[in-house]
Amino acid sequence: MSEQEDRTFFDTFMMVLAFLIVFTVVIFAIANMTANRTIADRHVQTPDAQERLAERIRPVGRLCLEGYEDDCEVAIAQVERPAAADDEALAEADEVDGQQVYNQACTSCHGQGVAGAPATGDQGAWSARLDKGYETLLEHSIDGFQGDAGFMPARGGNPNLSDDQVAAALDYMLEQLD
Numbered sequence: 001m002s003e004q005e006d007r008t009f010f011d012t013f014m015m016v017l018a019f020l021i022v023f024t025v026v027i028f029a030i031a032n033m034t035a036n037r038t039i040a041d042r043h044v045q046t047p048d049a050q051e052r053l054a055e056r057i058r059p060v061g062r063l064c065l066e067g068y069e070d071d072c073e074v075a076i077a078q079v080e081r082p083a084a085a086d087d088e089a090l091a092e093a094d095e096v097d098g099q100q101v102y103n104q105a106c107t108s109c110h111g112q113g114v115a116g117a118p119a120t121g122d123q124g125a126w127s128a129r130l131d132k133g134y135e136t137l138l139e140h141s142i143d144g145f146q147g148d149a150g151f152m153p154a155r156g157g158n159p160n161l162s163d164d165q166v167a168a169a170l171d172y173m174l175e176q177l178d
């Protein structure tokens with residue numbers, strides 16, 4: 001190979017090399033630009049996307065403390081407790097729901113009169129028991145009672161019930177006799 005040929009080869013080779021380098025740089029620049037645009041659209045850093053994200057992970061509820069109303073989205077006036085006139089209704093709502101306790105803890109036996117339990121609403125089954133007096137019935141409801149008919153477990157077998165809850169359930173049960 002002559003020197004002239006060497007030279008030509010070298011020049012061509014360099015040109016191809018230079019072209020490839022430029023080509024690479026151009027491709028890189030284009031890729032970067034496109035990526036920037038699409039990422040900007042989808043990326044969590046745009047205010048729009050931030051808003052959508054916040055909406056998706058928004059908590060279901062918020063604690064709103066009296067005295068710190070500024071932190072609340074809901075004006076406190078809207079959730080203000082009812083006026084004094086409604087206090088009585090409120091107190092009533094706060095009371096234990098005897099029917100609910102009864103349904104949960106007593107109805108399994110007393111509903112149909114299972115295993116010797118006096119059935120709710122059955123005058124005949126209850127009249128003799130009513131003669132014992134309310135206090136005794138309440139005591140037997142709370143502490144349990146072994147009678148001739150069967151075994152009445154303390155608090156209907158639900159030790160988590162408070163005295164008030166058992167009393168409310170008993171009241172409900174006795175009301176059904178009327």
Ligand code: HEC
Pocket residue numbers: 102105106107108109110114115116117118129132136137138140141145146147148149150151152153155156157166169170173
């Ligand atoms: C596992 C069944 C069972 C459950 C649950 C149950 N009882 Fe009884 N209960 C009885 C039986 C049986 C008797 C009858 C016992 C007897 O006189 O021999 C009875 C009797 C009673 C009596 C009459 C006690 C007496 O001195 O004559 C009262 C009052 C009473 N239950 C209240 C309740 C209340 C209130 C609940 C719910 C909190 C409840 N019971 C849940 C079985 C049950």
